[in-house]
Amino acid sequence: MFTTAPRDTEASLGTTLRAGVAEASALLDAHVLPKRNQLTLLPDDELLELTRAAEELGRRADALRTLAAAEVGRRSGPERGAEGLSSCLGCRNPAELLERLCSVSGATARTRLRLGAHIAPRFGLAGETLPSDFPAARVAFSAGELGIDSLVAITGTLSSLTERCGAEAVAAAEGELVAAATGTAPDGAPPAAADEIRMQAKLWALYLDPDGVLPDPDRTMRRRGLTLGRERDGLTPLSGALTIDVAAQLQRLFDAQISPRVADRGRPAFTEDTAGAHDAAHAGDDSRTRAQRQHDALAAILGVAARAAESPSIGGSAPTLLVTISASELERRDGFGLLDAAHLSDDMGADAVAQPIPATFARQVACSGGIQRLVLDANGRIIELGGPQRVFTAHQRRAIIARDGGCVIPGCHVPSAWCEVHHATDHARGGPTHTDNGVLLCWFHHRTLETSGWEVRMRDGVPETRAPAWVEAHRPWRPVHPHGHRRGRRARPG
Structure with missing residues (x-):
């Protein structure tokens, strides 16, 4: 059973959060957005600094949007039935609620919900707070140090390994990947790009669980194929599935x-x-x-x-x-x-x-x-x-x-x-x-x-x-x- 704070506390907290977001938006409106058409006047070093600062700001906004989506998902959980938030508002699921509320695509809504489920704190049956699945990624993501693309690469690759490899091994891999993505690794290397983090995550998965990561060669060979469809309006559809080596060639x-x-x-x-x-x-x-x-x-x-x-x-x-x-x-x-x-x-x-x-x-x-x-x-x-x-x-x-x-x-x-x-x-x-x-x-x-x-x-x-x-x-x-x-x-x- 979930515990809920008193309504007056929620109202006070909601007012504070909304006021903080409004204040940040007002600062942008007053000092940044009116001058966005003057970027051509910036020297190279100042342009690079502004680009980095804008990315950090966007990451903090991504963290807030993801955590808010996670809470929407929690309050719309199937265990709440018809009393769930999305059901009460006439939506089939929390993804549809986010689509309508935020005017985003279904893919974006589902990504926020999926990431939020990984990094948001969980609650036990007695209402106690439990750590998130990826605490290191949560801290870096909330601080604007970890981009959403890198977060997708880390959580998407490691989330399926916990049952087979154990939480301790997954936590070790998570720590290494977050350090590489944020530039805080002991070797002093600069932050790695999201594509590089995705590759490193795959290598960690291969190291921790080679049998579960490598594709089954027999299954791959059974599923390979190429099909020419029926011609229509001068075009013939082509569909199928290529093995990795053929696709690469x-x-x-x-x-x-x-x-x-x-x-x-x-x-x-x-x-x-x-x-x-x-x-x-x-x-x-x-x-x-x-x-x-x-x-x-x-x-x-x-x-x-x-x-x-x-x-x-x-x-x-x-x-x-x-x-x-x-x-x-x-x-x-x-x-x-x-x-x-x-x-x-x-x-x-x-x-x-x-x-x-x-x-x-x-x-x-x-x-x-x-x-x-x-x-x-x-x-x-x-x-x-x-x-x-x-x-x-x-x-x-x-x-x-x-x-x-x-x-x-x-x-x-x-x-x-x-x-x-x-x-x-x-x-x-x-x-x-x-x-x-x-x-x-x-x-x-x-x-x-x-x-x-x-x-x-x-x-x-x-x-x-x-x-x-x-x-x-x-x-x-x-x-x-x-x-x-x-x-x-x-x-x-x-």
Whole structure:
């Protein structure tokens, strides 16, 4: 049974607390917030000090909000039934009450309740006060020395270890982690960031309870999987669960393509003296989200895999998709063709079905070695079958890579290994499969070349690009060369 202090004491305490919060808010309103737009005037050292002080203030506010949420949760406990605080106010649970009271998300409300349950003092059956689950973290968090992210890392990792490892071992780990997070460890190291605390907490858990922390390899292998859903509105959902190593490899491949640092691996640039500024001006034109860029990176990875000599063959040849389209539809801007795609029907395998695709896709994929184009006339006769003569050979690709260095669209940082070779003049319009007619484009710019406003042409065997009108009103053609070639020519005397 919980004990409750007299109402007059509660009222007096509540008035004091509210007055203190109001006073702190008034000080902020009077001395800080009116000048927040003048931060540009601060010297570097004063800006850093203000940033640190603001973080400490936010941590103290987080502690008050978390402890208040914990008390709301305690007064809404299931043992109180219909007399619980949240029930009396018409809410299903304390999380809903906090959502409505504080205008926060459900995730934020649940986080405050969960953290509050770990650091708030508990009460025994006779009403006596019991220590919190993480007393060291509570003290540091309440004093503004421990951030909420580090608190989540410590309590979330160690809370499940008490029953198996004992309170004493968990307390020792908690003390070490709090000291590392607050910079009070004996070695004198500065405060560790929350991500580092999360890693240290995992190492402590692994040390204290290796059997409970390491994933069960048999269970992991049983649960792994990847599923392609049913196509809808031109998109096919992808879902599943990857093992840690596969996910890490895929993420590394994503990072290798979409990281800005790939610019150091030889992206193209213009030969004019203004090339660097012009290139930088377009570097921010990419409006794709990270999820969209990862999709395009996966498309490039699949293209690289299809071209790889080590890829398994199907019917004696590399894995190849077939695009069927009529000659009349191929020429139409709004035309369409059919892609002979695999459609997952059940757990036993996939059925081959024809999926409609835009004609623009059919025109662009003819340059790729992993996709073959079949063109029919009005009577159904095969008048064109994409074959080796349409696809740039490995020798041609190496030569084009040496010349272009990467995707030729200014500001694009996708390196050459991830790019496709595009016919500057389409093969159907007489364009040869020759190095003088091939340019490197990444998957995204290759698929959007007809709609983005960018134009690519060849002049004396050198690719040139022209920006859309909204980028450059006069739209001059600019030659493209790798950075290495620019340096070589500039370094040469005369």
